Amino acid sequence: MQPVCIVMIEDDEGHARLIERNIRRAGVNNEIVPFRDGTSALAYLLGPDGSGEASARRHLLILLDLNLPDMTGLDILEKVKANPHTRRSPVVVLTTTDDSREVQRCYDLGANVYITKPVNYEGFSNAIRQLGLFFSVMQVPETP
Amino acid sequence: MSGPTLMHAGYNPVLVALSVAIAILSAYVALDLGARVRGAAPGQRWAWVAGAAGAMGGGIWSMHFIGMLAFEMGMPVAYHLGLTALSLVIAVAATGVAFAWVNRAAAGLRDVLVSGPLMGLGVAGMHYTGMAAMHVPGNLAYSVVIVAASIAIAVAAATAALWLTFRQHGVRQKLLAAGVMGIAVAGMHYTGMAAATFTVEEAGAHAAHITALGQDQQTLALAVAGATFAILFLALFASSVDQQRVQEEYRASEARFRAAIQAVRGVLWTNDAEGRMMGEQPGWAALTGQTRAEYEGFGWASAVHPDDAASSLAAWAATVAAQRDFVHEHRVRARDGSWRHFAIHAVPILRAGAIREWVGVHTDITEQREAEAELRDSNEELQRYAYIVSHDLRAPLVNVMGFTSELEETRGEVAQALRDHPQAGRIDADLGEALGFIKAAVTRMEGLIAAILRLSREGRRAFRVEPLDMTTLLQGLADAQHHQTDAAGARVNIAPDLPEITADRLAVEQVFANLLDNAVKYLDPQRPGRITVTAVTAGSNRVRFDVADNGRGIAARDHARVFELFRRSGVQDRPGEGIGLAHVKALVRSLGGRIDVTSELGQGTTFSVTLPRKAATGQAGQAGPVSLAAE
Structure with a gap:
């Protein structure tokens, strides 16, 4: 079985580093591919042609921040969940807001998990660690 | 003979x-x-x-x-x-x-x-x-x-x-x-x-x-x-x-009448008994530039905004059929091509029980409508602003808190490495103190941001109005706080005959829960606390609720300040963020009411909340969804 690749789309370098550290601390050693903006992340996920063929044989898990400089994470979520090659990849939304309407919107668009980045660091690292446990037991399906 | x-x-x-x-x-x-x-x-x-x-x-x-x-x-x-x-x-x-x-x-x-x-x-x-x-x-x-x-x-x-x-x-x-x-x-x-x-x-x-x-x-x-x-x-x-x-006299009266209509920026028109515009209509012609041939019958509708014309014609036909007063609003293309917003009021003129003609007035309310729209826009902008600011402020805090925790992890490693160092204990204590202050500050900052966020959300929440039995509602709030009240040795008296009002339950509960909480929090330890809630009718459609205490009071110079965000008055010996009254004021305003304070230092404080008996649905609901561009 091909190992799962974690795609992390997060524009805040500090957040990205904290997330990575916590994932590693949770004992997850999968490859992490970081992106700082939506455009390059989409180019990677859907390929330069935007068809999604590029992800056809990948096992991906997407960590998605909603607040990106060039687009909102919701745009990416929508495209990923609409593409037949990527729609089965789990998407974990990580953001600063706990606005109920936004949470609802993410789930409506097909997000698998929604995690609020708490300032309370204990809660945050716990969540990430649990996510790490989640990764370790999870079978990410190979995208067709 | x-x-x-x-x-x-x-x-x-x-x-x-x-x-x-x-x-x-x-x-x-x-x-x-x-x-x-x-x-x-x-x-x-x-x-x-x-x-x-x-x-x-x-x-x-x-x-x-x-x-x-x-x-x-x-x-x-x-x-x-x-x-x-x-x-x-x-x-x-x-x-x-x-x-x-x-x-x-x-x-x-x-x-x-x-x-x-x-x-x-x-x-x-x-x-x-x-x-x-x-x-x-x-x-x-x-x-x-x-x-x-x-x-x-x-x-x-x-x-x-x-x-x-x-x-x-x-x-x-x-x-x-x-x-x-x-x-x-x-x-x-x-x-x-x-x-x-x-x-x-x-x-x-x-x-x-x-x-x-x-x-x-x-x-x-x-x-x-x-x-x-x-x-x-x-x-x-x-x-x-x-x-x-x-x-x-008749001529003078008519001139006076026309001048009065013009003075209120009105346009006078008449229609025949069947609701058709007929004859000379100088006011309408001057407003729209339509000729008599153009406006006669129902031709006037072609000067009404296309989005409003059909509904205006339908409403007018229904009014004529029902022979009642006509109250309507629509936009009319003025002679210069601009769209003006008008409020229309027309009444049937009766003669011997039958309608002889209709007389109506178009009143220009364009400025009023524009001002309202501007106010709405700036309100929305303000809410969006608070929302964006609070989110953008929160993102760096995640880093500060996150890396502070990382430092704490490192602190353990440093302590391990310096185990034999003579200053090890002092270094560890210094690190601990610094980290403690940083964490406390971040926690406080997060609390403030959360409060702003809550305020901005409160402004956007759509109100659901329902009849509220205020005595039951307030007694419920007082009962929920009875632990604090008992601990302070205070008594809360809710008047048994508070009037019923129609408003959003959650908002009203938050307003009075905050006021009761404040009253209990700021009692004077010198005397047993007494908190009363009473109501008086204020005007035809309003009720004033007074939440009065015999607590420590608020100095006159702070009366306005207590309603400001993050401002607190008097001795800072109670926990709090300085959000409560700002929140209360925002809520009361959304409910279509107002809040005032009368207080004397050392005597007590009365907060007076004046609310409509029958609440409007609240601007909050009308503002519509705010876009989440910030996310």
Whole structure:
């Protein structure tokens, strides 16, 4: 079985580093591919042609921040969940807001998990660690 | 020749014509004066009634008298002065009462049936009194049938004439009414004369005398007629002067009315009974630049904004069908091509129970609408701003807190590495102290940001209004806080008769929970705490709830400040972020109410929340969703 690749789309370098550290601390050693903006992340996920063929044989898990400089994470979520090659990849939304309407919107668009980045660091690292446990037991399906 | 001789009498045609002319003219004058009564000032009404009665009664009498003089019966005739005068009085009195009756303010068409016969009988009474005043050397006999016919003519004619008076508008109808009345009066007179049979015994003896008398009679008739005409013309002149005054008043009133409409930036228009715009509409034409051909019928709708036109036409049709007042709003293309926002109010003008026409006013409320939209925009912007700021402030905090925790992890490793270092304990303590301050500051900062976020969300929440029993609601809040209240040794009294209001339950609960919480929090330990909630009616549709305590009070200089975000007053010995009252104020405003504070340091504080009995749905709900561009 091909190992799962974690795609992390997060524009805040500090957040990205904290997330990575916590994932590693949770004992997850999968490859992490970081992106700082939506455009390059989409180019990677859907390929330069935007068809999604590029992800056809990948096992991906997407960590998605909603607040990106060039687009909102919701745009990416929508495209990923609409593409037949990527729609089965789990998407974990990580953001600063706990606005109920936004949470609802993410789930409506097909997000698998929604995690609020708490300032309370204990809660945050716990969540990430649990996510790490989640990764370790999870079978990410190979995208067709 | 022996025995009674039947007199063959004739009429002087000139005098007959004169008598009929007088009858018609006097009727016309009477109608003209009578028409003044309704428009006259209360004090002048009876003067016009008296004038009309004088003209009519005098005219009838004059006609009758000339008619008598026109009667050439070939024998000397003398008139009894007293009875002749009485006949004049009867004519004027009967006519006066009849006119007065139909001109009462409350008079209806039915009253003509009272006044008509009264006047008819008066005319007949006058006629036969006048006949009785006539002294002839022969005998006078009446045919009962023809007398009855003459009275019937008098009654019918008077009724018809009064009825015409009632519905006459223009000069032509007035002339028609006067003609009918005049001819009827003359007809009654000559019918009455036909009822009389004169017999004389010594006709021949007086033949020469008659000729001379005939001359006198003509002179008398002309004198009476001349005097009557003079009086009638004077009356007409008075009437026309009054008419001019009335028209002047009417013109002034209309000018005043138009100026008033313009002063409130209104455009006046009229529609016919079926709701079609007809005729000259100077206001509408000036506003839209439409020509008469363009706006007539329902053409006006083409000057209404395309989005509003169909709904406006439908609403107007429904209003016309239901015959009720029309209240509407739509946009109209002004002459310069700009769209203006108008509030429309139209009312049907009734006449005798049916709609005669519609009168409406378009009032320009463009500025008002623009100001409202601007206010809404800036409100939304403010909320969006608070939302964005709080989120963007939170992102760096995640880093500060995150890496502080990373440092804490590292602190353990540093302590391990410095295990044998003489300063190890101090270094670790320094690190711990620094990290502790950073974490406390971040926690506090996060609390403040969360509060701003909550405030901005509160502004966006759509209110759901429902009837609230305020006594139950407040008692529930007080019960929920009873631990704190008991701990403070305080008592909360909720008035048992608080009125019911219609509002959003959650918002109202938050307002009063905050106020009660504050009241308990800031009691004066020197005395047992007493907190009361009472209500008084404020204005027609508002209730003022007073939450009063005998706590430490708020200094006068802080009364406004306590409602500001993050501001607190007095000794800072209680936990809190300085959010509560700012939140309360925002909520109360969204509920369409206001909050005030009266307080004296060391005595106590009363927060007064004035809320509408029937709440609007709240601006919060109308603002619509705010875009989440920040995310």
